Amino acid sequence: xxxxxxxxxxxxxxxxxxxxxxxxxxxxxxxxxxxxxxxxxxxxxxxxxxxxxxxxxxxxxxxxxxxxxxxxxxxxxxxxxxxxxxxxxxxxxxxxxxxxxxxxxxxxxxxxxxxxxxxxxxxxxxxxxxxxxxxxxxxxxxxxxxxxxxxxxxxxxxxxxxxxxxxxxxxxxxxxxxxxxxxxxxxxxxxxxxxxxxxxxxxxxxxxxxxxxxxxxxxxxxxxxxxxxxxxxxxxxxxxxxxxxxxxxxxxxxxxxxxxxxxxxxxxxxxxxxxxxxxxxxxxxxxxxxxxxxxxxxxxxxxxxxxxxxxxxxxxxxxxxxxxxxxxxxxxxxxxxxxxxxxxxxxxxxxxxxxxxxxxxxxxxxxxxxxxxxxxxxxxxxxxxxxxxxxxxxx
Amino acid sequence: xxxxxxxxxxxxxxxxxxxxxxxxxxxxxxxxxxxxxxxxxxxxxxxxxxxxxxxxxxxxxxxxxxxxxxxxxxxxxxxxxxxxxxxxxxxxxxxxxxxxxxxxxxxxxxxxxxxxxxxxxxxxxxxxxxxxxxxxxxxxxxxxxxxxxxxxxxxxxxxxxxxxxxxxxxxxxxxxxxxxxxxxxxxxxxxxxxxxxxxxxxxxxxxxxxxxxxxxxxxxxxxxxxxxxxxxxxxxxxxxxxxxxxxxxxxxxxxxxxxxxxxxxxxxxxxxxxxxxxxxxxxxxxxxxxxxxxxxxxxxxxxxxxxxxxxxxxxxxxxxxxxxxxxxxxxxxxxxxxxxxxxxxxxxxxxxxxxxxxxxxxxxxxxxxxxxxxxxxxxxxxxxxx
Numbered sequence: 001x002x003x004x005x006x007x008x009x010x011x012x013x014x015x016x017x018x019x020x021x022x023x024x025x026x027x028x029x030x031x032x033x034x035x036x037x038x039x040x041x042x043x044x045x046x047x048x049x050x051x052x053x054x055x056x057x058x059x060x061x062x063x064x065x066x067x068x069x070x071x072x073x074x075x076x077x078x079x080x081x082x083x084x085x086x087x088x089x090x091x092x093x094x095x096x097x098x099x100x101x102x103x104x105x106x107x108x109x110x111x112x113x114x115x116x117x118x119x120x121x122x123x124x125x126x127x128x129x130x131x132x133x134x135x136x137x138x139x140x141x142x143x144x145x146x147x148x149x150x151x152x153x154x155x156x157x158x159x160x161x162x163x164x165x166x167x168x169x170x171x172x173x174x175x176x177x178x179x180x181x182x183x184x185x186x187x188x189x190x191x192x193x194x195x196x197x198x199x200x201x202x203x204x205x206x207x208x209x210x211x212x213x214x215x216x217x218x219x220x221x222x223x224x225x226x227x228x229x230x231x232x233x234x235x236x237x238x239x240x241x242x243x244x245x246x247x248x249x250x251x252x253x254x255x256x257x258x259x260x261x262x263x264x265x266x267x268x269x270x271x272x273x274x275x276x277x278x279x280x281x282x283x284x285x286x287x288x289x290x291x292x293x294x295x296x297x298x299x300x301x302x303x304x305x306x307x308x309x310x311x312x313x314x315x316x317x318x319x320x321x322x323x324x325x326x327x328x329x330x331x332x333x334x335x336x337x338x339x340x341x342x343x344x345x346x347x348x349x350x351x352x353x354x355x356x357x358x359x360x361x362x363x364x365x366x367x368x369x370x371x372x373x374x375x376x377x378x379x380x381x382x383x384x385x386x387x388x389x390x391x392x393x394x395x
Numbered sequence: 396x397x398x399x400x401x402x403x404x405x406x407x408x409x410x411x412x413x414x415x416x417x418x419x420x421x422x423x424x425x426x427x428x429x430x431x432x433x434x435x436x437x438x439x440x441x442x443x444x445x446x447x448x449x450x451x452x453x454x455x456x457x458x459x460x461x462x463x464x465x466x467x468x469x470x471x472x473x474x475x476x477x478x479x480x481x482x483x484x485x486x487x488x489x490x491x492x493x494x495x496x497x498x499x500x501x502x503x504x505x506x507x508x509x510x511x512x513x514x515x516x517x518x519x520x521x522x523x524x525x526x527x528x529x530x531x532x533x534x535x536x537x538x539x540x541x542x543x544x545x546x547x548x549x550x551x552x553x554x555x556x557x558x559x560x561x562x563x564x565x566x567x568x569x570x571x572x573x574x575x576x577x578x579x580x581x582x583x584x585x586x587x588x589x590x591x592x593x594x595x596x597x598x599x600x601x602x603x604x605x606x607x608x609x610x611x612x613x614x615x616x617x618x619x620x621x622x623x624x625x626x627x628x629x630x631x632x633x634x635x636x637x638x639x640x641x642x643x644x645x646x647x648x649x650x651x652x653x654x655x656x657x658x659x660x661x662x663x664x665x666x667x668x669x670x671x672x673x674x675x676x677x678x679x680x681x682x683x684x685x686x687x688x689x690x691x692x693x694x695x696x697x698x699x700x701x702x703x704x705x706x707x708x709x710x711x712x713x714x715x716x717x718x719x720x721x722x723x724x725x726x727x728x729x730x731x732x733x734x735x736x737x738x739x740x741x742x743x744x745x746x747x748x749x750x751x752x753x754x755x756x757x758x759x760x761x762x763x764x765x766x767x768x769x770x771x772x773x774x775x776x777x778x779x780x781x
Contacts, residue, residue, distance in 0.1 A: 257514070263527045270528035290643065291529055297644060318550070318648050320542035321595040322534060327514050329534045337543055337642055346643045350533055357595055361550045373532035380532050 002093070003119030005208045005239045006036025009112045009196055011353055012249035018196060019108035019249060022330055023352055023370040023384060026053045026105035027063050029113035031070030031369040033201070034103050036240035037115035038071065046117070047099040048078040052089040052200035054140075055107045056081055057379050066381050069275030070369040071101075072309070085223035086178035087130075090203040090230055093118060094127045104200030112197045114204030123211055124233030128218065129167040135159030135225035156183065159225035167227060174210055174217030174232075177202035187220060196243075203228075208239045250355035257327020262375035274382045277312070277367060279345055280305035290345045311341030312367045314385055321357040332356035336385045340367070352384035363387050396493040398617035398781060400627035403432040404742040406610035406735070409727030410577040411509045415607065417452045418463045420505055424609035424732075425464045428501075432613065433624040438464070441613070442497040444471045447484035447504035448731040460503060478678065478765020479635065479653075480504060481610070481734020482772035486633045488614045489774075498616045504735035505609035508728075516605060526641060538594035538602060538681065540642070540767030545596055545683030547648040552698035556596055559682040560587035561704045563600045563724055566679060569711060570721020572750045575736075577604050577727035587682075601682040606727030610735035612742065617780070628745045631667070631758070632775040634660030640769045649698075651684075651764050653771035654691035661760075661773040662693075665781065669693030672715060672775075673756040674744050676737035678764045679722040688762060689717070711751055719744065719751040730765070737761035738774055745778040 008029055013019035020029060030051050038046065049067060057063055064079035082088060089104035096102055096118040105113035135158065137149040164187075172189045178198055179187070193209035195202045203221040210217045210232050221228045272278060273291050280292035284301035290310060295302050321334040334351035336359070351359060352370055359365075365387040372382040405427025407420050415423075429436045446460045453459060456473040460466065476483040481504040488502040508516060525531035549555065564584055570576040582600055590598035613623075620627050636656025639645050645652070662668055669692055677692065679685035686700035694715050695703050703709050709717040720726045720740040723733060741759035743749040761774045 255514070260532060266527040274528065291641075297639075318543045318547035320539040320546060321592075322536060322539055323592040324536075324538070324594060325514055326534055326536055333534060335533050335535060335539055335543070337648070348530065348533060348535070348641070348643055361546065375532060382532075 001119055001122040001235065002116050002125055002207065002211070002237045003122040004037045004041060004117040005114065005204065005211060005237055006033045006039070007112070007114040007205060007208050007239065007241045007243060008032035008036065009243040011244045011247060013108060013111070013246055015246045016194065016196060017109045018111045018246055020111040021249065021352060022252065023350065023372065025057050025371050025379060026055045026107060026113070027057055027066050027070070027379070027381070028370050029111065030067060030103045030105040030115070032242060033105070033113035033115040034071045034101055036242055037101060037117045039240055040238070041117060043073055045099055046073055046077060046101050048080070048097065048101070049073065050080045050082060050092045050096065050100060050102045051105065052082045052084045052092055052103070053105045054083060054085065054199060056083065066275060066379070069272065070381065072276060085199050086203040086221035087223050087226045087228040089200040090177070090219065090221035090228045091130065093125065093207070094230055102204070104202070104204045106197045106199030106201045110197045110199070112201050112205065114201045114208060116204050116207060121235070123235045123237040125207070125230050126233060128231045129169065129227065129229040131163045131167055131227050133159070133163050133225035137224060155224065160222060160227070163225045163227045167229065169229065173220040173229070175206040176220040176222060177206040178222035211237045211239055252330040252332065254330045255325040255327050259377070260328055260373055260375040262378050262380065267378070267380065277310045277383055278307050279310050281308045288343055288345050290347055310345055311343060314338040314340050314365055314367055316359055316361050316363045316385070317346055318361055319351070319359060334359065338367070338385045347383065349382070350384045351387070353386040359387050397495060399489045399492045399614050399630040400617060400620040401612050401630065401738070401742055401776065402615050402620060402623040402627050403428040403436060403613035404611065404739040405431055406575055406732070406739045407608050408575050409606045409608035409729060409736070411605070412607040413509065417505060417507045418459060420607065420609035421460050421503060422463050424503060424505070424611040425501065428611040428613050433626070434622065436613065436623060438466065440499045441466060441469055441501045442499050443469050443491055444501040444503065445484045445487045446471060446473045447475070447480035447735065448473060449475055449477065449480055449506055452507040452510050476772065477770050478680065478730045478733065479763040479770045479772035480731045481737065482633070482761055482763045482774045483635055483734070485612065485735065485738055485774050486635060486772060489630050489633060492614050492616050498619055500614050501611060502614060502735060503609065503611040504732040506729040506731040507607050508605045509607050513605060530641070536594070537767070538597055541681045541684055542594045542597055543642055544648045544651070544687065544768060545681065548683060548687055549596060551649050552701065554686055554701035556588060557584060558686065558701040558704055559596065559601055560584040562679065562682040562685045563587045565704065565710050566718050566722040566724035569719050569751055570725025573721050573726060574750065576721040576725050577606050578721070578725045596683065597681050603680045603723040603728040606729045608727060608729040608732045608736065610732045610739050612735060612738055626746055628742050629777045629780050630774065631777045631781045632661040632665030634658060634664070634773045636660070636771045638769045640766065649687065651687060651691050651768055651771060653766070653769060654688060654762065654764055657771040657773040658692050661775050665775040667758060667775070671758050672760045673758050674719060674741065674753040675715065675717045675760040675762065676720060676722065676740055677717055677762040679718060679724045680728055682724065684764065685717065685722070688764070692760070692762065711753055716753045719749060719753055734761060734763045734772060738776065741776050745776055
């Protein structure tokens, strides 16, 4: 049973084909979608997270800690990082035990992420077919370089066509994930929802689209000649969407220069506070410190501190927009000193979701999980300020 | 404690001194200070030296001073305290003489900013401003540290970008007559406002240039001052103030608390108040910083700084002339040298020799802020023995 669904589309690019922002990757988009699926649920009820994508940022050591940090889940939760497209994501949902959060995330063109929380109640989803056949028209080598065999008719007839024949499907599906345009239209009924992505997340966007209709239906998830099919049964599910209207990404100028270096020792010390937006609370006087300090800002206590979550709503106390070329960075960019909720705690972060310099002191917004920088090849995650006036979350 | 007198001061030209290395600039600045001593000065009278340099160029800093200046027989210590390095180095020299340990000390400051390309300077000098995990990846370059203050200041005070521009126009005007200044040309408010944006709210002309340079002063005890001059400049007071290093932990960004702390110490030591200051050299690395300094130093009430610059009160000829040398803005800003060079200018002012003389100046104040915005050093000098 699907208990909740969350979807996230970056605000940039064309309506049908989004592009991730320069501070986004599959992990940050997975967090955005995952948090929407988890909103209203008890995070303690999640025992497992499955991330399906073709674009895992870290292949060694993995992305699980960053993912759990951004999602606010305990670091003991199981994470499975899985390479795959729409069929893999739909399969993951079908085989998931209750308490599993399945997330699909895709880089652009057609960037986005969607997540489904599998539970004991909600929308019923059952497998109606699966077939794994090989027609590798698109491939990647060890270094990520892609090749395209470039024979769509072969793929259609001898790849997908034969697979569907073998499954015994002759009717039309309600929605097909993994294909676009005519290819999708030929397999679906006339009013099939248009999906914004074609990778792993598309299967979950398809689920969200049918869930909204509350009218059952069949999902086909397709990648090359692999197909997974599932049917929606009874029950209903809440879909939380963050899919603001698409707009052109702000123009920035990448300045040549060496990669920013990193101290992994400093990275490790800051990791939890930075990725979980956690302040230290003085056990003597209650003062919040962010980042954590050995000695309290106010009373000077050096006793061990408590950890508290900081609010995500924020207001700009002051800001600066850098236009001058800074090697290794893209300019212009805005840094914001944001005050969090009514805590009095401020954090210095980048502006995201809006053009540099487009905000004013006093603007309100929220803290969102982003890739602050890539340093010595390491994605350096943290939070950024997303102004609310620039992006009303679609209902 | 003994009274301490300044008997000599020198500085190199400030600017993009591509033809000079740190090993050239240091002996040049010392020789000029030696030559400025009225009754003559033998450099072997120097018993100890302090060298303010923020980023070491060409290697081991204090060793380079000892070697290139021919001072191998005395102790030399390098001091680094962000952009407050210069006036803090002077503070150390003053304490060494006042305490009785030494009778004659040398204080030098220098930096060679243009030893690296203009672009890479941002990162090469980031060691002053970065917390490796939190601030560094954001691209918190030096102008941004001050722009965060100035943006909030403009938000809360009646001052506008035009008032920032007035500071630039004034300091460029002051710099025109200073032969040591890097930028000896007049600018207009329109030029400042229409210049390319560097870091909002600072355009190109709101910012100090990148500079090389060295400066030096010779400090002696009251007991032997007569050997060197009959008109010394006296050290009346000093102060060094600190603050939280991360902007996240500074509750009010419209002020620099380190300046307030340093000023309180320095005024108390000198037994004066801000109204007694006849001329000041303050840290104007960015125009908005000079306005905030007026308030933190007590030259006007909170958020009234715009009135001073609007009425020309901080121009030479006004009530409290600020940066008659052109300031960091026009004279240039090799950070380690800046505070020492401020005292060079005030040495000239208090002896009546400045190229941009403030009539009748008897009390003068030098001020640095840096760190970023987490340290300030102040020196108060006087024409009369305290």
